[in-house]
Amino acid sequence: MNVTSPPEINVSLGADSTIVLNCSFEKKVDESVRTVIWSKNDKIAEYEKDGVYYFDQDLEKRSSSTTFDDISTSAILNISKVQCKDNGQYRCTVKYKSNTNNIWTEISTNTTVNIQG
Numbered sequence: 857m858n859v860t861s862p863p864e865i866n867v868s869l870g871a872d873s874t875i876v877l878n879c880s881f882e883k884k885v886d887e888s889v890r891t892v893i894w895s896k897n898d899k900i901a902e903y904e905k906d907g908v909y910y911f912d913q914d915l916e917k918r919s920s921s922t923t924f925d926d927i928s929t930s931a932i933l934n935i936s937k938v939q940c941k942d943n944g945q946y947r948c949t950v951k952y953k954s955n956t957n958n959i960w961t962e963i964s965t966n967t968t969v970n971i972q973g
Contacts, residue, residue: 858882861948861967869973873938875966879948886955892924892931893949896957900946903931943971 859881867873879892892903899911903923910916915935922932934943947966 857885857887857950857952857961857965859948859963859965861946861965863966864968864970866970866972867938869938869940869971871937873936875933875935875938875942875969877933877935877946877948878930879932879950879965881924881950881952882907882929884954887952888955889924889929890951890953890960893951894931894933894946895919895949896946901933906918911946938971940971944967945969 859879860861861877861879864877867875877894879894881889883889894900900915901921902909905923905925908921908923918937919933919935925932946967946969947964949962951960951962953960
């Protein structure tokens with residue numbers, strides 16, 4: 857399993873600004889993904905094949921999401937109406953297992969968002 861996201865995103869503060877957090881993964885043939893989680897301090901959104909579940913009500917109102925499936929191997933969180941509090945480090949965590957050992961494992965990557973006034 858290989859997980860990637862942009863190491864750094866610079867975005868201007870403003871009503872028309874958007875942060876696009878794209879977490880992509882490459883899995884081996886014998887691996888399956890259970891969930892992808894975007895977090896910043898606490899869990900923001902959890903992606904499953906059947907949908908996205910939000911844990912941050914403010915971000916749920918200001919964002920849209922694209923979840924992964926068997927063909928698309930990305931979980932994308934689009935945050936609109938960028939605010940100062942959106943500044944910081946975001947973490948994407950992929951929970952997966954190899955079908956040979958049947959043990960769930962997590963792998964993460966980080967993206968730093970810099971808000972510029």
